[in-house]
Amino acid sequence: MNFASLPDRRADLDPHAPAVSDATGSLTNAQFLDRVRAATRHLHDRGIGPGDVVALKLTNRTEFVVLLFATWRLGATITPVNPTLTDVEVARQLADSAARLLVVEDGTTLLGGVATLAVDELLQEATESDHTPPADSSALALLIYTSGTTGVPKGVMLDHTNIDAMAEMGVQALQLGPADRCLLILPLFHVNGIVVSVLTPLLAGASVVIAGRFDPRTFFDLVESERPTYFSAVPTIYSILAALPADVRPDTSSLRFGICGAAPASAELLTRFEDRYGFALLEGYGLSEGTCASTLNPVSGPRRAGTVGIAFPGQEMRIVDENGVELGPGVDGEVVVRGPNVMRGYLGRPEDTAQTVIDGWLHTGDVGHLDPEGYLTLVGRSKDMIIRGGENIYPKEIEDVLAGDPSVLEAAVIGVPDTIWGEVVVAYVQPTPDSTVDPAALQALCARKLSRYKRPTALVVVDTIAKNAVGKIDKVALRAAHTALSATS
Structure with missing residues (x-):
């Protein structure tokens, strides 16, 4: 099913059912199709056609979703x-993507011509004439730019x-149907917001x-x-909600998960949240390069806290070693993924693509292991690994211990250079x-739960931990700030 024709199908099946809403109002399926047709005409009149790229610099709003489908009806890319x-950052993305049009909140912005x-x-207002949605499944739909925590952002095709x-x-995995209703709170400039919170429920008739x-x-x-x-949502949001005052007792009975x-x-966070609010949290895992998601703890079936679920x-x-050899259950190695969800590649970066997708397998750069039932446990990113005196340390293990203390909202662990140990x-x-x-209490907690070589040599309390645009802890920025602080102290 090509998504360009989904608004038509929904309007045919149930024209008066709800489709999309925001703070300004709601659209039925028929109204949504009308808005998509009108936007398609507008984009066409602005010269947008097959193969063109339309950039959306918008906050979360209904028009973002309308423009997704309108652009696809013209065979163009978002x-x-x-x-x-x-x-400067916007101009770089526009230039790299060769965008023909930039849609903004107001008309005052001019970037890169x-x-x-x-x-x-x-x-x-819809017009009588409309473009027949294309059926080319190989056409580029989304060009998602990575967050840039490991270098200059790359365009994921x-x-x-x-x-x-x-x-x-x-x-299938979420067991969605027409009775479902998704609340979108993540930003629409990220693939999670687009795919998990918009395309998936709309496909299900929700x-x-x-x-x-x-x-x-x-x-x-x-x-x-x-x-x-x-x-x-991201863990930060669940941490904040879990830390709300005890007298906050909302009605969450509509929520399945x-x-x-x-x-x-x-x-610990997942368990504490579920115990308080009474609905399940399903932890999952994925990358933009895999069109968002690759694993999820099951909606029906065993959920295993501490894992990110099954494929x-x-x-x-698979879990593989540095030579690409598959490893057995319980053995840590690189997580690799294969399926029709794996990206076409990085725009204009054939060498990066060739290093990341090998024989159809997406090499994630994440380290973890599978249990005999196929549940994946992540231990960290290969680039975040700390090597102290020849011992490999994955920050997530330490972060989980620190986050188990009720006074800690979030923790971020980094390796810093050391003349004796290499890194601490x-x-x-x-x-x-x-x-x-x-x-002192946190150090005592680490002493009880971690081997000596894994324990932090320093604990720094900060008001906020640096995050990138999609809510992930920005360890590149954290390391840079730590280096700068060390140089002045």
């Missing part, structure tokens, strides 16, 4: 742009085969509620008023709201 990027369109000027396969897998910026003070009010059946992804979560239907997963462990911790972290 590249989402983080609205918080600097002009790319034509702009203010989103509020988008046509909303996802074609219609990729997004069709990923959404189908998501419908509806989507688009929330604005996450606010813990109003989040559960939104849950109670909109009655979603699921949502997807929450999805936790984009960054590792501790088993999605239609995907294969340094931990940064962020307190939960209205809490005070006791470094």
Whole structure:
């Protein structure tokens, strides 16, 4: 099923059923199709056609979803742009993607000579003539730029085969149907927001509620008023919600589950959250290069805290050593993934593509192991590994211990150079709201739970831990800040 024709199919099947809503209003399936047709006409009149790239520099709003489908009806490609990027960063993405049009919140921005369109000027009245949605599954659908934590952002090319396969897998794995309602709180410039919270529920016949910026003070009010059946969020959001005052007791009865992804979560956090709020958290794992998701703890069946679940239907997963040899259960190695969800490649970077996708297997750079039932446990990224005196240390193990203390909202562990050991462990911790972290107590906790060589040589308490645009801890920035601090002390 090509997503370009999904609005037509939904309108034919149930024209009056809800499709998409945001703070400004809601659209039925028929109204959504009308808006998509109107936007398609507008883009066509602006010269957009097959193979062109349309950049969306927008906050979360219904028009973002409308423009996704309108662009695909013309055989063109979407590249989402983080609205918080600097002009220099935006110009770099526009140039790299060769974008023909940039859609913005207002019409004042001019970057790199790319034509702009203010989103509020988008046509909303459908016309009789319409473009027949293309059926070319090899056409490029999304150009997602990586967060850049390991270097300059790269354009991940996802074609219609990729997004069709990923959404189908998501419908099966999440057991979604028309009665479901997804609450979107993650940013739409990230593949998780687009695929898990928009394309997958719409494919299932379900509806989507688009929330604005996450606010813990109003989040559960939104849950109670909109009655979603699921949502997807990052561990930071679950940590903040778990730390709300004890008198916050929302009605969460509509929720079947929450999805936790984009960054590792501790088993303690998942258990504490579920015990408090009464619905399951399904931890999963994936990359933009794999069209978002590759594993998930099952909706029905055993959920194993501390793991990121089993492979999605239609995907294969292996653990391999540095020579690509498959390893047995319980043995740590690199996680590799194969399936129709694996990206076409990095735009204009054939060498990077060849190093990342080998014989159809996506080499993730993440280190973990599988148990005999196929549940994946991640121990860290190969590039984050700390080597102290010849001993390999994965930060996640230490971060999980620190996050188990109720005074700690989040923890980030890095390796710093040491003349004797090569590298030593340094931990940064962020307190939960209205809490005070006791470094001595945390060191005692580490002494009880970690071998001596894994224990932090320093614990730094900070107001906030640096994050990148998609909510992952930015260890590159953290290491740079630590280096700069060390140089001045």
